[in-house]
Amino acid sequence: MLKPLEDRVVIAVKDEAEQTVGGIVIASNAKQKPQTGKVVAVGAGAMTSDGQRIPLDVKENDEVIYDKYAGSEVEYEGQQYLVLHAKDIIAIIE
Template sequence: MSFIRSVKSLAPLMDRVLVQRIKPESKTASGIFLPESTLKDESAGNVLAVGPGALDRDGKRIPMGVAAGDKVLVPQFGGSPIKIGDEEYTLYRDSEILAKINE
């Protein structure tokens, strides 16, 4: 999407959550580099931005389950991928987020 210049200019709507997946480590703790074929897609990500929440039947906002800055567990597939420059992000619905990781 060449019209989006920065991820900071992207504001999710309704119950959408903007997540950047955490890239898997390509080196072990002892310093051994792993081949790309052995690296799996990481299912954890960092929440960069959240929408205001969906509306219920009465027009009241349903609070979001996560906030910007949270670390979350996301499904392996799904969401709407977005590429800005060389970076990849994904938009999920709040209900698609599997878990919040408390550290």
Template sequence: MATSIRSIKSLVPLLDRVLVQRIKAETKTAGGIFLPESSVKELNEAKVLAVGPGALSKDGARVPMGVAQGDRVLIPQFGGSPVKVGEDEFHLFRDSEILAKINE
């Protein structure tokens, strides 16, 4: 079940959570041929929109986040908490669930 909110700007992740939006796969080939939606798969690549301040360690110190706003990351195919804003869908993942950061 997806949570519905009015504006993505009003959503602030807590602790070690990361708000991401999946990057949509190209619907057009390099030669200019348009692909039907049924043949386009979801990518595991996403853009980080917001990050929480980090989890607390056992001694109360803040653990720094592994990603920052604006990073491109690889996320698991399944999991995360879906958040729907209008027609757009976003996901909340824990920092430890992010598979990799993509450096350009």
């Protein structure tokens, strides 16, 4: 499994539907980039200058919304993930 460092978070990106309610199939290059996903791993938190860890607000299994163009896309064991800084997560879906 991927283990993020410091204040980074690994997110399993939610697949968006490729077909509309009316049955129209959307080309992959016309779809908007998804902004929601499930947190699968979190880092230990950023380190302050005096050596203290700043804990993250998210935890594993949280459903989150993140900035549209944040993070780096990674493929690991056939699964697509997004690795981003915790500051790029804008909300937790409850």
